[in-house]
Amino acid sequence: MAHVKYILRYLTFSLLIWHVVSKIGNIDIPSKLLDCFSDWAKNENIRNIAGENVLHTCMSSFLWKTGKERWSPDFDPNIVKFIAGEVKERNRLIDETSNPKTKTALPSRKPHVRKEYRMLSDEERRRYHQAVKALKNDKRLKPNTYDAIANYHNAKIQLSAHRGPNFLGWHRIYLMTYEDALRKIDPDVTLPYWDCTLDDTMSDPSKSIIFSDHFAGNGDGEVDTGPFKDWTHKAFGKLTRAANNGGELMNYQDVDNILSRNYTSEISVPTAGSLYNIEFHHGKIHTFVGGHLGNLISAAHDPLFYMLHAFIDYIWWRFRNQQEANGIDPSMDYPETDIDGHQANDIMNGFGMYRNIDGYSRNWTRDIYTYEMSPTCSKDQSWSCNSKWLICQHHTGRCVSNGRFSMNRARSKRSNTLMTSTTAELCQIEDIVQDTCFKMNTTIQNTFVLDGIADASKWAYFPIKIINERKQFEKFRAFDVEDGIANQTLDIYDTEKYAELRKYEDHGDMGTYRKCQLSGSGASKIFVDVYGLNYYGFSTDYTIVDERMALSVGYSYLPIRKPTNKPSEAFVAAYDSCGRLCKPYCKVDGTYKRCTATIRINNDTSQHYGKNYAGAFLNTWKFDGDGVPETTDDRVHLVFYCNRKEEWPWQQYNK
Structure with missing residues (x-):
């Protein structure tokens, strides 16, 4: 009898383990999507093109071609x-x-x-x-x-x-x-x-x-x-x-x-x-x-x-x-x-x-x-753009749009309400905005549309971890001082100064958006997109990393269709503010290994994801009375590594 009880306990434990593992798992990239990724990888050098542009092109094509399968x-x-x-x-x-x-x-x-x-x-x-x-x-x-x-x-x-x-x-x-x-x-x-x-x-x-x-x-x-x-x-x-x-x-x-x-x-x-x-x-x-x-x-x-x-x-x-x-x-x-x-x-x-x-x-x-032809102007200043909404750049002979607040109007009530930072206000007012304002003065409002219903309560959330590696050729104004003089060759965080760090670095220089510029502060956003595969729904979020550091870590909490009687399947991708794609790693037997970032989540909400943001957040943080909260990756299934390596994230899955 004791032997039977032992067997029953073992089977129960095994089923529980299987159930937990099955909550969030890896599936293959859909073949039509993989074909598009593969074609781009074969025909384009990642050094010459912002990977996010390829990501959006392939995802848009795939979602359009398979539109009959979703709402x-x-x-x-x-x-x-x-x-x-x-x-x-x-x-x-x-x-x-x-x-x-x-x-x-x-x-x-x-x-x-x-x-x-x-x-x-x-x-x-x-x-x-x-x-x-x-x-x-x-x-x-x-x-x-x-x-x-x-x-x-x-x-x-x-x-x-x-x-x-x-x-x-x-x-x-x-x-x-x-x-x-x-x-x-x-x-x-x-x-x-x-x-x-x-x-x-x-x-x-x-x-x-x-x-x-x-x-x-x-x-x-x-x-x-x-x-x-x-x-x-x-x-x-x-x-x-x-x-x-x-x-x-x-x-x-x-x-x-x-x-x-x-x-x-x-x-x-x-x-x-x-x-x-x-x-x-x-x-x-x-x-x-x-x-x-x-x-x-x-x-x-x-x-x-x-x-x-x-x-x-x-x-x-x-x-x-x-x-x-x-x-x-x-x-x-x-x-x-x-x-x-x-x-x-x-x-x-x-x-x-x-x-x-x-x-x-x-x-x-x-x-x-x-x-009617789009407006141009003259380098010799003989004519302008013939519009109060445009400015002539005479050195190029090109017309450029006015900024929103360049008409000497008072800031709108809306801006007064939403903007409290002096920097943010200046970014709004400037006609030609300074680079320090890039992508840092707004958050992202998602539509939360799920199969024709715009309602955030229809979504579940899962945590991901993002590791950002400092990119090459970047320099910040934080220099060593020698004999009272700042050495401006390399900043103090640059890994080129430290052999013990250089040996861990990846090497490479991936393509970026044309307007890829440092914020100057060190703060930078890593964006994460989630595309529904067996449902209609899309979201974008981000985490902020310190681009000065050799490595910087952040977490984000992403919406996915709340599973009911069938699992939810989604494709996840991450990229930095310059459009460089990050490589995905999924937890397999307790270790993070390269994966497709194509996931399936079942309808038990007790592990790996939460019914709302708070539930997902508590999957990555431990609170112990009056002690210091600590992060844990026990329930973080997906990690994105934003490194320098010149490799398409899906390259190893190419046919």
Whole structure:
């Protein structure tokens, strides 16, 4: 009998151990995602590219391609009939101008002209904002016409809108659908484009006038200023942004690189290199703005989406004008591809009245709309940018955006409420922000959207540990003093001074964002993204590390879908404020080993994660009466090591 009791106790103990181990575990990276990572690793040197840009590109592609497997917003089926309302007129124009000998626009209808957002007159901008807001209140479609059109940018039905040569033509027609809806409200309104190269020159583009009451509203947190303040969506919650916490804007060189090519295959997926890939560059802008715009499924719910894509269409318009000047017919320059849904003669997803190649027709920008060139100015100061919202840099001949508070206005009530630090206030007010303000004066507001419900109580939290290794070539103003004189060759923390530390260092120099600069204080953020794999949900958080030290440690507490009757699966990735990816390590048999950072969490909340932030926090801290609290990694399953080693985090899992 005693023997039986022993066996039962052993089995019970074994089951408990198995249960604890099964709470959070490692799973394989989904094959479609791994294929994308592998392709980039084969074709790009990590020394030359910010890894976070690749991360976002692959994750966006994977989530779009597998969108049918997760929740996405419902769309009103009447939108098909709504779209068809304008097709008859468009087809008439196409039929009448299909003769290749026709070289001029029809006299019966002049194309409307799209301008850069800051080049609109005050009255034009007011009417545009009014039309967008009216579309949000319009009930011709459910739940309203704006949301119905935004919901149509949906992975479940628009499979070929991304990651292939149809990206350009599909979004051209989608923009016209949006613009047509606006013009039914106000026939004099035309969609403007947001030329973000005008903002990129600023030290901190998130302080651009674009993110102000006059234009699109604030870029940090819930949008509570400007024409779109307090916008909500039934499934996505209140309109939210998180500007300059990842990604980067396009700059003049990016545009010049694209315009240096001759054929569409040289600027489109899958054949374009990263320097010339227009879809890749557009994805970085989505990431830069963040919030709803940072996720493709929710992106169109931010009105900036349409102005961003109008800018991409503007660049394509310029590219096609050059093609015509060089004797290339852009309407026939549809790249050959074997990507499903992207072949030239495929029916266009969501726009069944067109084939993909119809999106490349010359008629759109000849008879429907055209563009006014983005503003420039003169090096010899003979003319300015012709906008009160822009400043001419005469030494470059480039126009640059004004900052939010450069119009000699008092700081807004909102800034008075949210900003208490003198440094933070200066960062807000400065036209060209000092580097010490980079990414340190705001936190991140997550949307907490989970399968169409925006509610933080639906999430569980798990702790991760981040170890940051000091990067090469960085120097801080904290020097040794010898005979009363500071030796400014190396700072006192630099491991180059200490052989006993150097032997433990990794070596390498990974690619970064263009605007990778030290804060000067030593404080730096390491960002962590969590992507739901078997649910719809995304979050970004960060921990602060001391970039002066040889090694610095921090913890973060990340949301994941609270498991119920089925486990939650997610992909986790970390990167520093310069876009360098960190390597993941998972606890296996009590030891941290390299892993995929693709995890599964079961529904028992007693180990490794908590029902809320407090539960996750207490998994990493021990409190012992009046003693000093101590950290513990007993329940920390995942560690990210942000070192110098020139290696893609998923490199060892490549096929």
